[in-house]
Amino acid sequence: MRRRSYLRGLSTAAVGLVLAGCSSGGSDGDDGATDGDAAGGGGGATDTTASGGNREVDRAIAAAIGELNTALAELSGAQDRFAADESFEFAGVADRADAARSELDGIESEPSDEQATAVAQVRAYVRVVEAMNGAFLTLVDVEPDAADAETAIRDEEYDRAEGLVTNVENATGEAQTRLEAVRGDVENLRADVLESRDSVEVSRIREAYAQLLSLTNGFHALAGANGDLIAGRTAMSAGRDRADANEYAAAETEFERAGDRFGAAGETATAALDARPPERVTGPLQRTACRSGHLVTATEHFVASARAAADGDRSEAADEQEAAEEAVNAAEDC
Incomplete structure (x- = not known):
């Protein structure tokens, strides 16, 4: 059965490409911390970037973005297979969204203005991934009822069809509400902030969101x-x-x-x-x-x-x- 079955094995190479920036960013941060220690600059938690921000904040942002980029890659792959009516396995990406939020919540140092803007943007990214994950799982769960309703209509089993259709309409309506709630977040994602960090592609986020909203609207209609x-x-x-x-x-x-x-x-x-x-x-x-x-x-x-x-x-x-x-x-x- 298709239900929640998209292998997290999107190819390793595909996820690796999405996270290429994260890997290089983490490496740069580690090198900077080592240099600071060697120069007697103290622990990484008090190191600052050239722009006056704290390296601990940059590391948390990079880690959160890494989780979200991986989540988006897995979710987008599952959506593509679902849209094409292909078999897949998908358990959801709520754990990755939770991990990303935890990274941001764990920041103890004072961010610079630029870092504070980046943190706010990444939090919006978290909300978008969470909403898309919940809406997609709802859609996958209710899709068999949509197919059964068509069969029931064809067989003139209208009482059974009516119950199935009502369930699909209610579930897809909830998914629409969930997605519409983050429309502002999607529209306000800033490429100048996010794309300067760790291989975030704002256009890719928007494309995945638009595809899922279109699917949900289609099933609701x-x-x-x-x-x-x-x-x-x-x-x-x-x-x-x-x-x-x-x-x-x-x-x-x-x-x-x-x-x-x-x-x-x-x-x-x-x-x-x-x-x-x-x-x-x-x-x-x-x-x-x-x-x-x-x-x-x-x-x-x-x-x-x-x-x-x-x-x-x-x-x-x-x-x-x-x-x-x-x-x-x-x-x-x-």
Whole structure:
């Protein structure tokens, strides 16, 4: 099963590249401390950088960034595989985010103004990684329900489908809230501060965030559209029952209600597709848009059939009924 299975073995080389700056930065700091000791400058905790900051602060920043860069590499790799519907293992990166925050919380020396700005930026980086990790794990956990809901809709098991869709919509809504809460942090990450330290690539952080938000929005839209499909199917079934009982005015009302819900499903799916979501959710959205279009056509014919029957035009009613059923069958072929 795909659930949480992205190997931390993104290749060692890939993670190594991300952390190249961290390794060199740590080495420089150690050399500086050795030089200071040799010159009688005392312990590393009181050493200062050329800009007046404390080396202990620089080491903590570098260590925190190293944890976050590794976390982002693992998370991005898992997201890419999930978006492509490939098998992966992923246990989450909360431990790395916690370790990064601990590095910053453990700073005892007074930072320079430049270091204080860097610490604030790295704390924002921590919040972004934490939010992305939580949202992604939620998405991976709920994805099987999204797939099961589509199967249930296809098999006309609408009660089961409704429960699954509700669960997906609630879970993806929570993931959206989590990601939106750090949008400001993502937008305010400063390349001039972070990219001067330890191989942080702000554009890479933003790309991973945007991909995850797009995935989450896509699954949330799919759940909403499928919810409308289910409601439309229920109303359409009620309309058929009314028509069979020769209650044509009531049947027309139910068919119109069904058409409204199918139309809403199509609008939601189309809007989500216009946002160009990752491939992982594009197919399901396209199927939903296709189904809703045919079902809108079906309800139009059902309405016309009910009206003709009410007017006593049996031939017209039969023709419209046949056209409606053909549209329903076309929806099943999407």
